[in-house]
Amino acid sequence: MIPDKDKEELRVRSIRNGSVIDHITAGNALNVLRILGITGISTAIVSVVMNVPSKRLAFGRKDIVKIEDRELVPAEVDKIALIAPQATINIIRDYEVVQKKLVVLPDLITHVVRCPNLNCISNSAEPIYSKFRVLDSFVLRCSYCESIIDSDIATYLI
Amino acid sequence: MRDLTRDDVDFVLDYAEKMMPCAKAGVRLLQSRILALLFFEPSTRTQLSFDSAMKRLGGSTLSLTSEESSVLKGETLADTIKVVGEYADAIVLRHPREGAARMASEISSVPIINGGDGAGHHPTQTLLDLFTIKKESHLHDLDIALLGDLKYGRTAHSLAYALNMYDANITLVAPEGLQMPKHIVSTLDSVRLTEDIDEVIRDVDVLYVTRIQKERFPDPNEYLRVAKSYRITLPVLEGVRDNLIIMHPLPRVDEIAQEVDQTKYAKYFKQAFYGIPVRMALLAILLNGAT
Numbered sequence: 499m500i501p502d503k504d505k506e507e508l509r510v511r512s513i514r515n516g517s518v519i520d521h522i523t524a525g526n527a528l529n530v531l532r533i534l535g536i537t538g539i540s541t542a543i544v545s546v547v548m549n550v551p552s553k554r555l556a557f558g559r560k561d562i563v564k565i566e567d568r569e570l571v572p573a574e575v576d577k578i579a580l581i582a583p584q585a586t587i588n589i590i591r592d593y594e595v596v597q598k599k600l601v602v603l604p605d606l607i608t609h610v611v612r613c614p615n616l617n618c619i620s621n622s623a624e625p626i627y628s629k630f631r632v633l634d635s636f637v638l639r640c641s642y643c644e645s646i647i648d649s650d651i652a653t654y655l656i
Numbered sequence: 657m658r659d660l661t662r663d664d665v666d667f668v669l670d671y672a673e674k675m676m677p678c679a680k681a682g683v684r685l686l687q688s689r690i691l692a693l694l695f696f697e698p699s700t701r702t703q704l705s706f707d708s709a710m711k712r713l714g715g716s717t718l719s720l721t722s723e724e725s726s727v728l729k730g731e732t733l734a735d736t737i738k739v740v741g742e743y744a745d746a747i748v749l750r751h752p753r754e755g756a757a758r759m760a761s762e763i764s765s766v767p768i769i770n771g772g773d774g775a776g777h778h779p780t781q782t783l784l785d786l787f788t789i790k791k792e793s794h795l796h797d798l799d800i801a802l803l804g805d806l807k808y809g810r811t812a813h814s815l816a817y818a819l820n821m822y823d824a825n826i827t828l829v830a831p832e833g834l835q836m837p838k839h840i841v842s843t844l845d846s847v848r849l850t851e852d853i854d855e856v857i858r859d860v861d862v863l864y865v866t867r868i869q870k871e872r873f874p875d876p877n878e879y880l881r882v883a884k885s886y887r888i889t890l891p892v893l894e895g896v897r898d899n900l901i902i903m904h905p906l907p908r909v910d911e912i913a914q915e916v917d918q919t920k921y922a923k924y925f926k927q928a929f930y931g932i933p934v935r936m937a938l939l940a941i942l943l944n945g946a947t
Contacts, residue, residue: 617774619755624734626759642755643776644658646839 510545516566516590522582524549527561529652530585533577533610534565542568555584576604580611581652583635603632611638611647611654618643628656657779657814662821665786671937672787672930678712679933686715689943692744693719694736695771696751701906701928702771702780706748709935715943718744734763741765746942749773767942775810781905782814784934785864786822788927792901793861798824801856803886804866804911806836811905812866813840820844827856831882834872853886858895863888863921865904865911889913893921903927 522530527546531537536544543566552560569589578585579601589597609627613620620628620642629641638647647654675683691710695703698721707717720740733751737760740747747764749757750771757770757777772778789795800819806812806828816836819826825846828836832851841847850856857863865888873879888902888911904912904924916922 613755615754617753619733619751619753619759619773622733622753624732624759626734626762640755642758643753643774644755 510547510562510564512593513545513564513566513590514593516564516568517570518588518590519563519565519570519578519582520560520586520588521552521554522561522563522578522585523555524552524557524559524561526581526652527563529581529655530561530563530578532655533581534570534574536565542566572599573604575599575601577607577610579603580607580632580636580638581655603635605632606630606641607632607638610656611651612656613640613643613645614647614654615640615643615645618645657777657782657817660779665783665818665821668783668934668937668941669787669790671941672783672933675933675936675940679929679936680712682712682714684714685940686710686713686943689713689715689746690744691715691717691939691943692740692747693717693771694740694747694749694751695719695721696733696749696756699750699772702750702778703748705928705931706769706771706935709932710939712932713936713939715939733760737764737768746939769938769942772810775808777814778810779814780931780935780938781811782818783938784927784931785811785815785903785905786818787934788903788923788930789862789901791930792923792926793899795822795824798822798862799827799860800824800862800864801827801829801853801860802836802864802866803829803853805834805868805872806830806866807834808869808872809866812836812864815864816840816844816847820846827860829853829856829886831868831886834868853892857892858897861897861899861901863900863902865902865908867907867909867911883911887911887913888916890915890919893919896921 519530527548536542545564547562549559551558570587575587585601587599588595608629612628618640620626630638631641633639693703693706710717741764746767748769748771749760752774754774754776756773757768761768770777770779802812816826826844827848829850835849868883868886870879900921901923902921906924906928
């Protein structure tokens, strides 16, 4: 008999080296992949677990993403805070957790979300990236046209 | 306007006051300095006003409009700004896209003045509006009504934000569907919203009228009804405060009747003139390092 706890962990095997993003707000695993630039054509080995039970998150569900052979850097980690503010990131080396990070909402985010205002200069052919000031959790203000994003941030991810 | 503190605005307004005697007579402050006027959408009034202000300061101007070659060839605004920065000491930029001036300021080697960006901001209009209020009325303890299309009218957005720095009591008078966006209203400390001009007109020191654009209304009859109910005529002005002033960023269509021009309340042409000393002040501060 395998104990219940171990059954949960067996859903996806442990990784040897890489990053485990845990406690992602349920439903946002694919958005986390988008933020990290992981698409169908990337070669990384990625495991995605969605809607597993969680005692910590509201609604009792969470997503988990495991990326092999890639250690996330702080700038990448902070972008995840935009859509999954309670996420934790574990850096794994040789099956051991060598570092545990909490996501921190950055003050300024560049080239992560597109401005909802189609007439904003950042949505034109000019050689610039979108830039947003983070006013509050889930409230962003475009540094160019001052448009506000205060809901559905994931739909504006680049 | 968000980038400016009240001290910054006061500094510009005080400097504009110093420029008043030179606004007609001229002064040789910026000789051999060149101001580039980059207007990617037409705005004759703003362009002429900057042109006049620079020339009154003894400087000269270069103009580029969107019909001219480099723009038609598809050059980016970023490249245009870099090149023109090599020819001129400062650039006034008018552009149809919001945020254009802020982008230009990030890449330009010379100062950029925002001459209006799409439906975004028009800060020099706001500064001249404040200067007009200061000269013709008072900025302290002010009761003001902003009237018209407050949803799309950018002059009203910037002005409301700036007036809040002076603790003004602001009444926003707009028809249903054209009221000021919530994200701006929520930043105002003393604000009241109404659809009825008659309710407020006798309780204000300044009535700031803006144009209601026909294209905002799907039904032409509805437009006519609304436009009529917001029209300022002599009967509408009965019983107003003795010191009331009426302002308008111009051009007007028929939201203020011509007969009102003859009253002591009408200050909109004076307001257009005040654009000169205010823009002279800005140019002197930017190009002459006035402190």
